[in-house]
Every structure is written in structure tokens, then in C-alpha cells.
Amino acid sequence: NAGVTQTPKFQVLKTGQSMTLQCAQDMNHEYMSWYRQDPGMGLRLIHYSVGAGITDQGEVPNGYNVSRSTTEDFPLRLLSAAPSQTSVYFCASSYWGEQYFGPGTRLTVT
Amino acid sequence: DAKTTQPTSMDCAEGRAANLPCNHSTISGNEYVYWYRQIHSQGPQYIIHGLKNNETNEMASLIITEDRKSSTLILPHATLRDTAVYYCIVRVAEETGNQFYFGTGTSLTVIP
Numbered sequence: 001n002a003g004v005t006q007t008p009k010f011q012v013l014k015t016g017q018s019m020t021l022q023c024a025q026d027m028n029h030e031y032m033s034w035y036r037q038d039p040g041m042g043l044r045l046i047h048y049s050v051g052a053g054i055t056d057q058g059e060v061p062n063g064y065n066v067s068r069s070t071t072e073d074f075p076l077r078l079l080s081a082a083p084s085q086t087s088v089y090f091c092a093s094s095y096w097g098e099q100y101f102g103p104g105t106r107l108t109v110t
Numbered sequence: 111d112a113k114t115t116q117p118t119s120m121d122c123a124e125g126r127a128a129n130l131p132c133n134h135s136t137i138s139g140n141e142y143v144y145w146y147r148q149i150h151s152q153g154p155q156y157i158i159h160g161l162k163n164n165e166t167n168e169m170a171s172l173i174i175t176e177d178r179k180s181s182t183l184i185l186p187h188a189t190l191r192d193t194a195v196y197y198c199i200v201r202v203a204e205e206t207g208n209q210f211y212f213g214t215g216t217s218l219t220v221i222p
Binding site: 004033035041042043044045048058059088090092097098099100101102103104 | 142144146151152153154155156159195197201209210211212213214215
């Protein structure tokens with residue numbers, strides 16, 4: 001199993017650009033989530049999904065969209081990038097309790 | 111939602127037990143306590159979880175007080191590789207899913 005994979009590892013965007021962060025898991029987990037982590041801070045939940053076709057907002061959803069068309073994939077879309085979205089983004093999946101995290105995407109918005 | 115309070119940082123001598131405390135005084139009866147750690151800038155790693163009883167696995171032990179208002183994660187023989195940020199999380203179970211809320215955690219430094 002590859003576990004949770006995220007692409008790209010690094011990305012630089014200009015203000016106003018849009019992009020999609022990819023997340024995939026091969027463990028057949030129903031629950032997936034996206035977090036962001038700012039320097040010196042803990043992780044904050046952006047969006048989560050409890051299964052294909054079902055998504056919901058976390059603590060900091062503004063400026064992000066998600067969709068869940070398959071069990072395996074949970075992409076995170078930045079609609080119009082802002083410098084405040086400079087952060088490290090982690091995707092995670094779980095069957096019930098224990099979450100498995102991806103390696104992260106380091107995003108810089110200039 | 112139940113929140114957690116942890117010390118900002120702790121030091122521990124290599125080979126000694128590291129005891130990391132966590133307060134969760136507003137925890138509900140059906141909420142679990144989870145511990146994760148994050149080494150440098152990697153994705154967080156699951157350590158252990160529990161509801162009422164003490165738990166032990168190959169990585170650590172979890173001691174939960176009888177009133178469940180606090181818990182302690184114990185790394186029995188800390189090594190330099192245990193230097194990390196440790197997060198204590200109370201799991202909120204809602205109708206549409208199980209959300210995890212991370213705080214700022216405890217930065218543990220294991221000293222040679």
C-alpha cells in the first residue's frame with residue numbers, strides 16, 4: 001500500500017491564481033480530511049468527507065473547495081490564492097479513529 | 111467541543127521516561143483521547159488512543175484519570191528520535207463524521 005499520497009510536494013502561486021492540491025489513498029478509507037499548518041502552529045481542519053459524495057466544512061473553510069467523487073481521491077481547490085493561504089497542507093484518511101497523514105504540500109503564495 | 115490544554119514545551123533526558131500531560135476537563139463520556147506526534151515537518155503520526163482504561167502499545171502508554179479530565183502519555187525510554195511535537199486530541203463524534211481538532215501541542219526535546 002502507498003498509504004496517503006499528495007501532489008505536488010511544493011508549489012508557488014501568484015495572488016489570484018487557482019490550483020488543485022491532489023490527495024489519494026489506497027486503504028479504502030471512508031473518512032478523509034484536509035488540514036493546514038502555519039509556522040509554529042498546530043493543524044487546523046479545512047474540510048472533511050465521510051464518504052464519496054459527502055463533504056463538510058471544518059474550522060477554516062473559506063477560500064477552499066473540495067469534492068469527493070470517489071473513495072480514493074479528495075482534491076482541495078484554492079479558488080483565488082491569497083498570501084494568507086501560504087501554509088503546509090496535509091491530507092489524512094481514516095476508517096474510524098486512527099488517521100493516516102500524507103507527506104504534505106508546501107504552498108507559497110506571493 | 112471538548113478542548114485540550116498541554117504545556118508548550120518539555121525536555122527529557124535520553125533513556126528516561128517522558129511523561130506528557132494533557133488536560134481535557136470538558137470531555138464527554140463518549141469522547142476518546144488520541145495522541146499524535148509530528149517529527150519536524152512530516153505528517154503527524156498516530157501513537158495511541160483510549161476511552162477510560164489505561165492503554166499500552168509498542169510506542170507508549172496512556173494513563174487516563176478516573177474522572178477522565180486529564181491524561182498522561184508516557185514514552186518509557188525516550189530516544190533522540192522521539193524529539194517531536196506531541197498533540198493530545200479529544201475526538202468529537204458528530205452525526206456526519208468524526209472530526210479531529212489539533213491544538214498547538216507539546217514540543218518535546220530529548221537531550222543526550
